[in-house]
Amino acid sequence: MRIEFRHLRTIKAIHDTGGLARAADLLNMTQSALSHQIKGIEDQAGVALFARRTKPLRLSAAGEKMLVAAESILPQMAALEADFAGLVSGKAGRMHIAIECHACFEWLFGVLEQFRKAWPDVDVDIRPGLAFDALPALRREDVDLVVSSDPADLVETDFTPLFDYEPVFVASAAHPLAQKAVIEAEDFRDQTLITYPVDRARLDVFSQLLIPAKVEPAAVRQVELTAVILLLVASNRGVAVLPDWVVSQIKYNADYVTRPLTKGGMTRRLFAATRAEDTQRPFVAHLIRLARQEAVRMQRT
């Protein structure tokens, strides 16, 4: 017989109530059961848990040690069970997010700020490094939500539209291409293109324009921050393609122009991908709602 939680509970109950019978009452068991239980551990461990000289049972040295362990361990178990209860009730959970859209970080932070307040017991995280293969990671339960612009027809996976955006060409006002009203794939052939440091397949310029047209820019420079990209563009060190709302968000009116890509412009839609079983869970649905609201607010600016 190994030591089990029941034994810890028993030790504690006997100590608290100061007697087998009362402890048995507390634990909804018979006095006999506790007596057998104690005997079991004592036999197994080879130590006396109680001083039996006196009639109301009192803890021995070994018993005291066990009590100390019990008082430390039992609350931890209670906490675990409370965690589980939170998960069951839907108040707690995990919301690990992968975003394929690199420009979306800032927008997402604002959303998560609100979300955290509403769902303090949900473990929120943005998981970097999953930019590619994010949808398999979703199925694998590595993450719980993927912000993606490429809805795939996957079973058990829901794609909820978040908002539409237009990737636009950005260049310095002094740039030759600023003269054109519309930018085409061929226009990139002699340019230095500034992008986020992610896989090309995740960049609209490449996936939607340059790869289909089989055009390779003269150079590609990768820069982490949107503000820095715009700074480089303004100083004519290259051109970029960014979502319209990203460009319009920049407050200071630097010296650059925006142009549509292809005639009529390019339209893209961002989705929240979730496991079908999760989509209706309260905090998942709430996060998506918050994300759409924030998108509306963002696009109004």
Add this chain to the structure above:
Amino acid sequence: MRIEFRHLRTIKAIHDTGGLARAADLLNMTQSALSHQIKGIEDQAGVALFARRTKPLRLSAAGEKMLVAAESILPQMAALEADFAGLVSGKAGRMHIAIECHACFEWLFGVLEQFRKAWPDVDVDIRPGLAFDALPALRREDVDLVVSSDPADLVETDFTPLFDYEPVFVASAAHPLAQKAVIEAEDFRDQTLITYPVDRARLDVFSQLLIPAKVEPAAVRQVELTAVILLLVASNRGVAVLPDWVVSQIKYNADYVTRPLTKGGMTRRLFAATRAEDTQRPFVAHLIRLARQEAVRMQRT
């Protein structure tokens, strides 16, 4: 089915080995048993412990929480079992001591200093406030050793002699009684007697001399520290009765004299009282041996 240690071990094993079959191997059980076990907890808690989409089982959010709890709780249990093993092997244990003899504190500290080094896993303590009723406390396992000068004929209790001593009368050289070669009970009638602040029954002067002779001193003043008692005696603020070795230990030769109590002097013997079942335990026997050695050393000074 409540969560038990076995479940924590299972969660940890599955996580560590990365599979049900390998975990089963580790725990010397069948893969089936683990599957049933997990199902049991999941049914009870109402949460999925594992993501079952992927084939090698992986922990879900709830499973991660349980793993965290397991990694905290299992070592605590291991420590408890190690404690028990120590108690069984006799390397560990409890040595709570009650001393009836107030003057013995200093001597005992020296003994315990050595004892602690030899038995680092024994929980050593001196329990004050048990000066009276110390022997019942020993039987009750409140304490494990009592230093006493009144061996009683108690069943299951051993009294091992530690050393003999002589309570001697101490007074200022200028005190009238310093003229007498021998001090009798009647001599105390007009004196201020300085004693330790303990029950009279625990003081040799009273139990051996004044109470039988029905003599009450003019005043009794209680002082904690031996050095202070001697200081007061030297400055003729009263007289005292102290063990011979206590007086001889005081290095500075203050202005006091010592005289035997009654013709031929009074001889007392100090004992270590222990529960008979404990007396032969290695660390108990060792403590008594150390105490006797220390007594010899002390009386040589």
Add this chain to the structure above:
DNA sequence: GAATTTAATGAATTTGTTTCACGAACGATA
């Protein structure tokens, strides 16, 4: 010293866990 409280015991019962044997689902590989 009688009454009461408290703990231990043994056998029976109930409860829970593990094994056995099998099958289904998945992933890798050709």
Add this chain to the structure above:
DNA sequence: TATCGTTCGTGAAACAAATTCATTAAATTC
């Protein structure tokens, strides 16, 4: 995509264990 090996889930049976019931023994209290 067919096949093979691996991994996990399931139900019935076997096994193990904890708990209860009924009773006894011992200590405490009045």
